[in-house]
Amino acid sequence: MNKQTLSDTYRAYIDCLNRQDWPLLGQLLDENVHYNGEHVGLSGYRAMLERDFRAIPDLRFVIERLIADPPHIAARLCFDCTPVGELFGLPVNGRRVVFSENVFYEFKDGKICAVWSVIDKAAVEAQIS
DSSP, rough: OOOOHHHHHHHHHHHHHHOOOOOHHHHHHHEEEETTEEEEEHHHOOOHHHHHHEEEEEEEEEEEEEEEETEEEEEEEEEEEEOEEETTTTOOOOOEEEEEEEEEEEEEETTEEEEEEEEEEEHHHHHHO
16 A cells, blocks of 8 residues: 555544444454454454443544554544543543544555554543542
């Protein structure tokens, strides 16, 4: 994949998440996808996302920065949302929070095969304390 195709595929993935178009997810993620070094598979990854949307009904993935260096993507995602209960083990309970995620993706055969994610939990802690 060249940089443009990789970027377009990644944007399609983010759009899929924001629309919660779970059937499309299989066209964008490898069946054996890994998350933070752990094999979760497509079904585990989908379950993780579904849990996220239940916990955060207004969840929306917004790309702030995107760097494509095939076969990798580096992105900074921003979130402005209102979780209904706990978020990252913190009692947010309906308060609005703003935080970011720095995430790296590896692609194989046009699909995401590995994801490494670091979420700014300290930003959430600072907002609810």
